[in-house]
Amino acid sequence: MFLRQLTYLIALDRFHHFSRAAESCGVSQPALSAGIRQLETELGITIIQRNRRFYGLTAEGERVLAWARQTVAALDGLRQEAAFAQDIAGGSLAIGVMPPAIQVVPLLLESLRAAVPALHVEVKVHSSNEIVHLLREHTLQLGLMYLDQVPPDGPFETHTLYAEEHVLAAAKSMPLPAGKTMQWSDIETIPLCLLSRNMRSRQLVDAGFQKAGVTPTIMLETDALELLHAELLAGRLASILPVAALPDRIGAAGLHTRRVVPCASPDVGVVRLNQPNNTALLGRVWEIANTLKLDDVYTS
Known part of the structure; x- marks a missing residue:
């Protein structure tokens, strides 16, 4: 059994396509297919479901894949150990x-x-x-x-x-109540851009609004922080974000913030x-x- 055969199997599971898997391994498609068949012969099991296309791994193939990943990861570790031994x-x-x-x-x-x-x-x-x-x-x-x-x-x-803390952030041109904190009810009428609903950070925000019985004014939802930052810095919308997700340009020339309470802090x-x-x-x-x-x- 050769380590290259295990690498072929990992690539095939990643790409679900013989040609793309072969290309990622730097070999021809026939060479990759032959390597997989040789691995099946040596182990005495069927690893992949195939006709002319790749249809997935068999149950035995899934177990071999898990073992292959561990083996390749261990080899990478051995190489790094050798590099450290040479003071690299x-x-x-x-x-x-x-x-x-x-x-x-x-x-x-x-x-x-x-x-x-x-x-x-x-x-x-x-x-x-x-x-x-x-x-x-x-x-x-x-x-x-x-x-x-x-x-x-x-x-x-x-x-x-750190413990995540959410704040309302807005451009200095957008008026916010005085103080260091805001309640969820204070945010109800402020136009917002928020992270997408499938993100845990957004789910914490939604839970805060729901618990307070507040329906927010949401104008934009996205999974791209860069887009949220652009809207914030342009002064078009405010946002509720973890402190760690705020743009760098806050303070005198950028944004002002208010901590939103109460809010979970995972x-x-x-x-x-x-x-x-x-x-x-x-x-x-x-x-x-x-x-x-x-x-x-x-x-x-």
Whole structure:
């Protein structure tokens, strides 16, 4: 059995298409198909459902896929261990981050690169549930997400970075009541742009309105923070966002904010798989992440 055959299987499950899977592996389609058939012959089972097209994995194939992912992840770890043994201050790290916490990533990367200068990082945006799934599949090594979305009985370690706090944000040209806080009822007539309803942060906002018996004036919903920021800074709409999701330009030349009360404050933090064979790189990354505490940065 060759590791390349396992890589073929992982790529085929990812793309669900022989040609695209072969292209991602840098081989021809016949070579990939032959490699999968050879793996089936060696194991004595049928791994994929096929005719001329890929129709998915068999039940046995799903079990082989899980084993293949663990094996390939372990090999990547072995390579990074070898690199560290040669005193190479680098390595690769894949991080998944939920949209409301995307602006936390530069602070995390700043600390990581101070310790591992040649670190290569791939950052992708996912929901908290997707991050948990991708950590299990060894596609991600680190997640930045709501910690109450981490399965309590799962093989995960967590570290809290801050408790999320929601604020109403608006351009200075839009009048807001005096004071540092606002009730949900104070927001009812203010035109709003909000994150999409499938996002946990938005669901907390909806729960606040519902509990207060308030029907908000929502003019725009989107999963793109950049669009919300543009509307805010242009003074067209206000928004309710976590402090961590506010644009950088607040203060004298930008926005004013009011903390919205009462509102749930879930913990946001970093997550990794708890496994005995973590690489030296991931161990160092986890040590650094555990020194971070961002409550003083992301509270209003």
